[in-house]
Structure formats: C-alpha cells, structure tokens
C-alpha cells in the first residue's frame with residue numbers, strides 16, 4: 001500500500017514508546033528490566049506497514065534535510081565542506097537527531113556504515129554550541145566511550161574536523177589507557193568540553209584522581225556509548241559501572257550499536273532511562289537488514305589448501321575491484337598471505353593486534369588515504385565475536401572448527417566500527433567464527449551510500465558458518481534465498497591456469513619465512529614508532545620508511561611471476577577482468593564519465609555485458625544503479 005501524498009510523515013514518537021524508569025532517592029538511575037522486546041516489535045510492525053508500498057520515492061520526497069532536522073547552520077556548512085550531501089541524512093540520522101536534540105535518551109541500532117557516528121555527533125555538538133560558556137565546569141560536558149583505541153582516534157578526528165570547520169571554541173580530547181598519567185592530566189586541564197576514550201581509561205582516570213568523581217557528577221551532560229554491542233564483551237562492565245554510579249539524573253545517554261545482543265540490553269538497563277529504541281525498518285518484508293543492501297555478497301567453495309590459488313586468481317586476474325580488505329583469523333596466516341602475494345608482485349600491508357598502537361593507527365590512515373590497495377587484517381576479535389554471538393543474538397552459533405585462540409590486545413578492534421574509506425571488496429580468506437563477526441567484517445564496505453562486494457572463501461570445515469550466516473541474513477520463509485551467491489567471475493580453468501605457479505610458490509613461503517617476516521615487520525614498526533607518532537600528528541608526511549606495504553620477502557619477486565602470460569588466461573576471464581576495470585573506471589568520481597558509461601550500456605550498442613552468462617550479467621547490473 002503506497003502512502004498517500006497528503007498523509008503526513010509519521011513522527012518518530014508515534015513509532016516508539018517512552019518508558020519511565022524509576023530513580024533512587026539521589027536521583028540516580030536504578031536498574032529496572034524494561035519490556036522492550038514487545039515494544040520493539042510494535043515499532044517494526046508500524047514501520048513495516050509504512051514500507052509495504054513496495055517503493056520509497058514518495059517517502060523520500062518527505063525526507064528531511066539536515067537543515068530541517070533543526071541543526072545549527074554552522075554544522076550544516078561543515079557537512080557541506082566535508083562533501084556530505086546536506087539534503088541526504090541517512091535514515092538513522094533522520095530519526096535520531098531530532099530526538100537527541102530534544103534531550104531524549106536514545107538506543108540506536110542500525111546496520112554497519114549507516115552513519116551512526118554523525119547521528120550522535122551532530123546533535124551533541126549542536127547542544128554544546130548552545131551551552132558553551134554558560135557554566136564553569138571542572139570536567140568535560142560530554143563523554144564518548146568506544147571499545148578500542150582505533151575508534152577513539154576515528155571519533156576524535158571526526159569531531160575535531162567538525163569543530164574546526166564550525167570555527168567554535170570547543171575542545172575535544174582523546175585519552176587512551178596506555179598514556180602516561182601526566183599526559184592524561186595535561187589533556188584534561190582546562191577542562192576540555194568533550195572526552196573521547198574507552199571505559200577502562202575513564203575508570204583509570206577516576207581511580208587515580210585524574211578525574212574527580214564530584215566534578216564528573218557536576219559537569220557531565222551527555223554520555224555516548226558507541227559500538228555498545230562490543231563494550232561489555234571487551235570486559236568493560238566493571239569500568240562502566242564505576243562511571244554509571246556517578247551519572248547525574250540530567251545526563252542524557254545515547255547508545256549506538258550495529259548488532260543486537262544481550263550485552264546491549266544489559267547496558268540499556270544499566271545506563272539509560274526512558275529510552276527511545278530506534279531499530280531500522282524491515283524493507284520489502286526482508287528480515288532485519290543487517291548488511292546494507294548495497295553490498296553484494298558472494299562465496300567460493302574451496303579446500304583449505306586451494307585458498308591461496310583462489311585469492312591469487314581473484315587479485316592477479318583483476319576479477320575484483322580495489323580497494324580490498326582481506327580478513328584472516330590469525331597473524332601467521334596474514335603474513336603467509338602477504339609473503340605469497342609479494343612473490344607475484346602484489347604489495348599489501350598487514351594490520352594486527354601485535355603491532356604498536358601508533359602503527360595500527362598509521363596503517364589505517366595510509367589505507368584510508370589510498371596509499372596502498374590491499375590490507376590484510378588479522379581479525380582476532382573472533383573469540384570475542386563468538387562470545388558475543390553465543391551470549392546475545394538469537395542466532396544459534398556453532399563454532400568453526402578452524403579458528404585459533406590468540407592473545408588479544410584488549411583495546412584492539414580491527415573490524416568493529418572502523419570507517420575504512422572507499423573499500424570496494426571485502427574478502428574473507430578465513431571465515432569468521434560467527435555470523436555476527438561476518439556482519440561486522442562485511443560492513444567495512446558499502447558504507448553510507450557506497451556500493452561494495454564481499455567474497456568469502458569457504459572450506460568444507462567452514463560450511464557451518466556459511467549456513468549460519470545464510471540463516472541470519474536470509475528470508476525466513478525461503479532459507480535458500482540467494483543472499484550470498486556463488487562468485488560468478490572465477491572460472492575453474494582460470495584457477496587451474498595458475499595452480500602450478502601458486503603451489504610452487506606457496507612451498508617457498510615456509511613457516512620460518514613467516515616467522516621471520518612477522519618479527520621483521522614488528523621490529524620495523526617499533527623502530528619507526530616515534531616517526532609514526534610524528535606522522536600521526538601531521539608533523540611529517542609519510543616517507544617510504546613509514547610505508548606499511550613494504551616488501552618483507554628476502555628476495556624480490558621473480559619477473560615471470562609478476563605478470564600472468566596471456567596464453568594462460570581464458571577468454572571468459574579476460575572479458576570479466578575487462579568489465580571489472582570498466583566498472584571501476586565508471587565508478588570514479590567524475591559524474592559525466594559515469595553517465596557516459598550508463599548511456600553506453602543503455603543503448604545496447606556494444607553492450608559488453610551481452611557476451612556474459614545471466615549470473616555474470618546480474619553481477620554487473622548490480623553496479624548500474626550507482627554508476
């Protein structure tokens with residue numbers, strides 16, 4: 001049923017219920033189990049009805065711009081300068097911003113890359129602009145707590161750039177647990193208006209007197225828990241309790257997460273009162289859309305041993321678009337893959353929890369700046385993902401037989417919430433240990449209004465996880481729905497053409513070679529730590545020395561492995577590779593080029609898709625709405 005033009009858009013408060021939770025005599029929150037499950041269903045039902053019309057054009061007509069959401073004009077101008085279309089807030093921003101401006105507590109659960117950060121940062125800054133200088137404070141007015149140092153840095157950069165662009169006298173600081181106490185004291189002198197940190201670090205500040213409890217209770221106006229689904233699984237529960245005991249009644253609390261879990265519910269009960277629970281609507285009857293629909297998901301069935309030849313074929317024959325993140329489940333596997341690819345002249349950087357934090361931040365910066373195209377990420381948060389999935393989601397998680405337990409940096413999060421820029425393809429070289437882990441990995445592409453592709457290499461041992469992912473993402477009625485389909489561009493003959501070279505080269509990447517490369521990389525990063533720290537402060541620009549995709553192999557790649565001889569590539573693969581390049585070119589930033597490509601395809605004249613199978617055509621047509 002299409003919504004009539006004259007019907008006013010539903011107001012957010014018609015879709016959600018406000019619950020009053022009691023407070024103790026000192027005006028602090030008390031824990032009261034709210035019955036949100038029922039309530040959330042009500043919200044979904046109404047939103048589903050609204051989406052029943054099978055099209056969204058009229059609803060979109062009624063969609064408000066950032067301006068109409070009531071934000072300070074300086075913030076709107078800042079958004080324009082950041083190349084964010086001011087007329088196009090994401091759905092979660094459209095609903096959350098007015099509620100936060102009204103002072104409501106909000107729980108926002110929306111898929112990865114849906115713009116949750118700006119959904120809370122913009123109204124938070126708006127409020128601080130208005131309150132600035134009204135009251136003498138001894139502690140920051142706003143705390144933003146995130147689970148990892150990487151996220152601290154990311155949120156800090158985002159908020160600092162908004163403050164700079166708005167030219168207002170607000171100060172944000174980031175504190176991380178590994179900072180010396182004297183640096184923490186210096187950062188908090190003033191005090192700043194906004195503190196971005198981890199719960200563990202705030203607890204440390206409170207216990208060491210760097211932050212005074214009474215000052216926090218007097219000053220704190222807004223508390224944000226970002227990536228809330230991860231905060232408790234990172235072991236921050238006690239740290240958060242230390243803070244919540246101080247929360248004044250007036251403090252507005254916001255909780256943002258991409259996936260739901262028991263931990264999110266626990267946090268809701270611990271910290272929020274009268275919360276507005278925002279869950280994105282189901283679209284076209286499809287089960288809660290956890291992965292953005294602009295990400296096309298594929299899988300390739302392969303044995304464990306054959307994964308190297310498959311990834312070589314994908315990359316070397318250019319069947320996927322750059323930039324690419326390749327996820328593995330262990331640091332050793334990451335280095336094995338890096339060394340293997342280097343032999344074929346493919347340079348990559350490895351990101352893992354073993355590296356100093358400065359290096360990790362710098363790798364992210366360089367990758368985001370486009371200094372290299374391939375990032376191999378050791379996703380060791382797998383153990384946590386599994387715990388999270390088992391504890392929280394309604395998905396019945398089985399454990400993949402093949403993922404190792406490793407020692408984790410307690411504040412390292414390579415996957416969750418990191419805003420990797422312009423990643424087109426995510427490859428699961430190893431499948432994650434749980435469906436929740438899968439959702440977060442795939443969410444590194446297709447962020448905001450971008451498109452992306454994911455390709456998972458699935459061995460027989462990992463089929464259980466694939467099935468779990470399918471049941472999490474698929475349509476309940478149709479378990480066989482093609483949410484994840486077989487990758488159409490890689491033919492058997494393309495794989496076989498590279499098999500001999502791949503197997504021969506793989507033999508040379510011995511355990512000793514992997515161990516040495518891993519140690520050498522760590523040594524390099526530690527030696528460069530100081531320079532990297534300067535680079536992070538933008539004192540120096542990146543030099544070759546600081547490049548993270550430098551070669552670790554002892555010998556340079558053999559010339560005959562650098563280029564795949566023409567006679568080895570079959571005609572279908574050549575065409576597929578050409579199409580990927582064409583699509584890539586068309587998806588560049590130049591709109592006229594995109595239009596040209598679109599027109600060429602529409603005319604049908606010389607339509608390069610014509611020579612392809614239906615599956616392959618489907619793959620490329622997926623790209624058409626954006627190009």
Ligand SMILES: Nc1ncnc2c1ncn2[C@@H]1O[C@H](COP(=O)(O)OP(=O)(O)OP(=O)(O)O)[C@@H](O)[C@H]1O
Nearest residue numbers: 088089090112113114115116117258417419447448
């Ligand atoms: N309205 C918008 N229009 C275009 N781009 C946007 C908009 N809002 C946010 N973005 C961009 O989208 C990207 C993803 O946003 P963000 O990191 O906030 O996602 P998220 O919902 O927090 O994802 P995750 O759950 O993975 O942490 C960022 O690069 C951000 O700048």
